[in-house]
Amino acid sequence: MVGLVPFNKRNREIATKTGLEDFYNVLDDFFSSDWPIRRTLAYDTFKVDVQDKGNEYLIEAELPGVNRDDIKLNLDEDKLTIAVTKDESTEDKDKNYIHRERHSLSMSRSILLTGANASGIKAKLCDGLLKITVPKEEKINTAIDIEVE
Numbered sequence: 791m792v793g794l795v796p797f798n799k800r801n802r803e804i805a806t807k808t809g810l811e812d813f814y815n816v817l818d819d820f821f822s823s824d825w826p827i828r829r830t831l832a833y834d835t836f837k838v839d840v841q842d843k844g845n846e847y848l849i850e851a852e853l854p855g856v857n858r859d860d861i862k863l864n865l866d867e868d869k870l871t872i873a874v875t876k877d878e879s880t881e882d883k884d885k886n887y888i889h890r891e892r893h894s895l896s897m898s899r900s901i902l903l904t905g906a907n908a909s910g911i912k913a914k915l916c917d918g919l920l921k922i923t924v925p926k927e928e929k930i931n932t933a934i935d936i937e938v939e
Contacts, residue, residue: 854918873898
């Protein structure tokens with residue numbers, strides 16, 4: 791069926807108007823060869839790696855082109871949130887633009903870090919890689935041995 795129906799999103803001028811164009815577009819998108827692994831910036835956020843190093847967590851987030859001032863970090867009840875807001879609007883009143891585009895971006899990721907200690911968190915942004923070190927709270931051993939009668 792995919793080969794018989796024109797891809798209506800790209801070729802609207804050759805598509806037949808049957809009222810089912812949106813349905814055929816859904817079918818074409820579903821059966822396209824790259825559908826399960828297709829990744830675009832419209833649907834993605836930034837890549838995050840989390841390592842448990844025993845006494846601390848190491849979080850690495852890839853943020854190419856993002857400035858330190860565009861990043862907001864928050865730890866609330868063992869949930870670390872990394873938020874990025876970037877606005878690429880500039881004011882050039884001296885230039886006579888015919889066409890001008892601006893880009894605005896807002897993304898966030900939340901990570902559950904069991905036993906995270908709020909004091910001693912360190913974050914560093916270098917070459918588009920944000921490294922966050924979150925120490926763990928020391929666990930008090932509350933295990934008891936129970937004697938069987």
